[in-house]
Ligand code: HEM
């Protein structure tokens with residue numbers, strides 16, 4: 269048996285990128301506590317459509333915590349109050365009857381609002397693009413242990429690869445820095461033997477692309493708290509280390525200055 | 526530019542996401558370091574270490590205020606007064622008198638200049654990223670120290686200038702400052718409660734700055750080992766505490782008379 273919650277939502281509504289936005293209050297009554305946060309928004313939207321109003325646009329796709337599409341500020345916290353949980357994995361049982369929930373889109377100069385709660389996160393894609401390509405041979409699966417990877421390295425790379433690219437780290441950062449995202453993407457490749465060939469070229473390109481869109485890290489640590497995958501700031505230190513090395517190393521190669 | 530495709534219209538891709546700052550034209554290698562934010566943070570960390578070294582050394586040197594009068598070459602003198610002379614004589618056979626001290630001073634001035642310039646330009650960058658929320662933010666990890674670095678930094682700078690004017694240049698008219706009379710100058714200046722409070726508040730700010738700075742500097746330099754990372758916090762707290770206790774003790778000791786100046790104690794040993 270699920271209990272029903274009666275809530276009040278205060279949601280950021282903004283008709284378009286250039287339009288002025290504002291908070292609008294909606295009742296959200298009779299929400300079952302086993303609904304997910306996004307299902308709760310769906311229910312509110314059904315109501316709005318019935319009343320002939322435009323539904324609240326919010327970003328979502330897989331709804332199982334793996335695609336990184338969802339993500340809003342919920343009561344001042346990126347992805348809400350549950351640690352290591354994406355918005356789609358947040359459940360209404362974490363709220364109490366009578367709560368007011370304030371929902372705001374990610375804020376950063378690099379993430380302009382498209383509409384309501386949806387922001388444009390394409391600068392994160394630009395960082396990925398700057399990383400260049402990788403070779404992923406198709407065909408039969410490679411032989412196990414063809415390339416030896418120490419267990420610790422595989423674990424560390426896997427921890428970094430868990431990043432789903434949601435942008436919560438940027439949203440939570442007082443400087444809108446994308447260090448956690450970029451360093452996770454970098455370490456996922458830079459730590460593995462397969463990633464060595466382009467290691468320093470990649471690091472330089474991705475860091476510098478990141479810097480043209482995002483702020484500078486001051487090590488507050490808000491990113492890890494917000495991250496649905498609890499990516500560690502250790503990767504940021506690894507990125508800083510690799511970046512300093514890349515400045516020397518890339519210039520040591522013939523014909524470069 | 527081609528008209529936006531349907532997807533671009535919907536997703537807003539290609540819309541407003543322009544770089545907040547253009548990529549600068551690259552300078553040759555060591556200078557290119559200072560063109561990037563990660564490089565600037567590295568410079569801040571290295572200059573921060575230099576400043577930290579100075580602050581620690583300065584504090585330990587000042588502990589001589591507690592030693593009071595000693596005998597030197599058949600004369601009774603205040604120990605700090607000799608210490609100030611000793612600094613001017615550093616490495617004397619290698620360098621002419623005061624040269625090495627000036628070398629250290631130039632190093633310090635350069636470190637301050639770079640540290641402040643990097644802080645200024647990164648602060649500008651971060652303000653341009655404009656992430657102001659309309660609703661109330663909830664801080665989970667950021668602490669008072671980390672969020673006030675730019676303010677504590679500016680307070681430390683203002684204090685530094687005041688401190689130099691007070692005890693190095695003798696510009697504060699109410700204290701009869703005299704070159705070389707370190708003990709007398711310190712006691713004269715700090716026995717004014719207003720000045721003492723300025724020193725106390727400023728040094729609390731310095732300690733707050735160091736508390737976040739020392740932790741942050743490890744990350745900026747890429748010094749990270751999950752096994753020892755907790756030690757970075759302890760070191761930051763420890764250094765901030767040592768500097769806080771040491772520096773704040775001087776104004777308090779002067780106000781309570783623990784450190785004083787009594788010219789009748791000086792003179793030739795009879
Ligand atoms: C004796 C004085 C000072 C010491 C010992 C000191 C030390 C440090 C250290 C170790 C850092 C960390 C660097 C890093 O994260 O890589 C730092 C950061 C910083 N300092 Fe200072 N500093 C001093 C004076 C100043 C002054 C005068 C200003 C500004 C006018 C300033 C502004 C800043 C700012 C804005 C940061 C960056 C904060 C952050 O990354 O979170 N500091 N300082």
Ligand code: SF4
Pocket residue numbers: 430431432433434435436437438448449452491494495496497498499
């Ligand atoms: S590091 Fe975490 S918060 Fe940042 S984009 Fe990746 S998953 Fe999201």
Ligand code: FES
Pocket residue numbers: 327328329330331332333334335336337338339354355356357432
């Ligand atoms: S919708 Fe895919 S991670 Fe939340």
